[in-house]
Amino acid sequence: xxxxxxxxxxxxxxxxxxxxxxxxxxxxxxxxxxxxxxxxxxxxxxxxxxxxxxxxxxxxxxxxxxxxxxxxxxxxxxxxxxxxxxxxxxxxxxxxxxxxxxxxxxxxxxxxx
Numbered sequence: 001x002x003x004x005x006x007x008x009x010x011x012x013x014x015x016x017x018x019x020x021x022x023x024x025x026x027x028x029x030x031x032x033x034x035x036x037x038x039x040x041x042x043x044x045x046x047x048x049x050x051x052x053x054x055x056x057x058x059x060x061x062x063x064x065x066x067x068x069x070x071x072x073x074x075x076x077x078x079x080x081x082x083x084x085x086x087x088x089x090x091x092x093x094x095x096x097x098x099x100x101x102x103x104x105x106x107x108x109x110x111x112x113x
Contacts, residue, residue, distance in 0.1 A: 009051065010052065011030055011052045013046050013052055013054070014032070014057075015031075015046075015056070016033070016034070017058060017086050018033045019087040019088060020087045021033050024056070037064075039065050039069070040072075043057075053078060054080050057081060059089070
């Protein structure tokens, strides 16, 4: 199975800061490093592609584009847009990143570290 897909042939794309994107690249997902000012253009690159089923975007990029982002999200049936915390800003969320990473790895079929 191609790890960039969810088993049904749809790709999972992660958009965010370099550290967050690289973490997901380690387990085989497509990643795109972007700034908040680039988010909408980068989303436009993946929205509408038949092979993309899920786009994961870090909260910090969404916060600076919140109105346009949620307007786009409300219109889309596919791909699904999901927001996650950035590794750069863990204090905002209280998220255990190692546990999050383990869950993603377990869901991808790869062996957990």
